Amino acid sequence: MDHHENIESLAEGLLQNMDGLRSALIYAPNTIGKTRLAQQLKDRSPDAVMLYNSSVEDVFTWDNERVVLKMDLESELPKIIETQGLDGAIIRNFQVFTGDRIEPTLDFTRGEISFGLHTGDDSSVDGIKISRAEESIFIWCVYYTVLSEAIDALSDRPDLRSTSVYDGLTLAVIDDPVSSMDDVRIVSVALALAELIRRAAELDLKFLITTHHALFFNVLFNSFRRNKKDRAYILQRQPVAGWALKVQPNDSPFSYHLGIIEEIGSAISENAIRRIHFNQFRALLEKTANFLGHKGGWGELLTGPDAALLTRVLNLYSHDRFADLESSEVSDEYSDALKGEFQVFLKSFRWGDAA
Template structure:
């Protein structure tokens, strides 16, 4: 077990040190533990050497409901790359691969927007389709995936044969939870494609840091990257001690949840409940619901007097894209409801730290 880290910079140092002997670091942690802060810090410490995917990349794209187009920020680093390298056709191909569908994006760089349609060349063609939130996530991922794939292919050539020197300084790909809103089939497709990129990149010494809160995504990547040169971790954050990066030897990170119980109980005792503890509670609920076969989902396991309020807050915090940055501000009303429901949950389902 490693020493605790009081700062993100110290945590990042440990991750980078581990990459000296491995080609990838796969990190599991619930939302608000610090994944986004870690990913952003790795980018900030080496802007030219890191190609980053996180929620801020997704923010470069916004939906215009009136015109039924996806607007893009032309100043985004990734978008500048796809323009200069002419990757629009690769993005379309990758989007259709990950969606296994007929929807085709049309990228208009001049106006900074993407429209979607089904183009069959006959009366069955349809323009101006409003894609789903999952498809939007896949499109943004396809942009990043296309740039990263092109970078790996380019760097595989000898320097004098490369078509561009734009990727020469890259040393690290940092990918923070790219599968939000995706269904299981697409999560598996993204994970398998990403594992192939990691394998291709090993020949050019490009390292990967991949963080996720999604157990299936972690599971598929873990099993696809089963080599001594790939390391897996579970990231925790104690109320007092700070971050801990623990080795994860199995493809299912759920033994980690026993530590969550102890951490949350400590936060309750110290009256130091943060947003991270709400997301840890949700992870426990999801694990228990899956184990017991509750088809109605984890909400069925909240049985105390504040079940409705805690359900609402758990959904709110788990979908708050910036909760990882501002993870401490919790209303007193929410804290009291949290205490009640957490204690009821432990009693009803016999969870205990160390059990």
């Protein structure tokens, strides 16, 4: 197990561990530092890294008044899309991932994407508002399409390539691309990403994927398990010791629950509950629900008197843009809800001895 005191050291150690590998898959709950790690790798070598994280999602913002998705034309990916003429491929990929007849239209003059439902009859309509899940899929399709094009380009000899824009690319860093997606689409994204990695097997291009989603981790792990050039890790963080990167030998990061239980229990006993502990509890609930096959999701596992309140809080903190600020204090009402529901959870699922 590798230990690192800061994100810079973690990024350096991870790159060293990837020497000779094709990909590294990292599981970690929200607030552990996945986003900062991904950004650190991009900042170290901007031209060598193609990054997908929340900063890519921020390039696209929904305009309710105009019913369009606005895009920042000065950012990296939209520039590549326009110069390389990839809008048609993005549309095709979006329709493959969504499996319906919603068709995006990209307008690079206005910097807007509109969506229409084309049924082939009088019920067709333009200017529709897509769901949050469909928005996430569209943004993923932008990155996926550019990365796929880069792999195709790098597969040609340098003197035969149609563009040199990808020549310096050596690392694709992908941080949790499946937010707001349902399980079917999560599996589709994971399988498509695994296929991209296989296509790039002969290239000097490595992949780093981080996720807090157990299903996404599971699908990718099983797609890679027969290739020794792919490796899975668990990323943990302790308040004093810093980050620990541990090789994960099987297809479920569920064993990580012991560390989460211990940390939440310590925070409760020391009256030091912070936002990080809510996100850790949600990660524990997600893994438990996945492990036990609860099709209704992790919310079914909250059965105490404060279940409804805590569900709202866990959703709020999970999607908070500032959730990574682990020192953020929480109200007594939220802390009490976490304490009560955590104890009910331990008793219900017999984790009492582990705590």
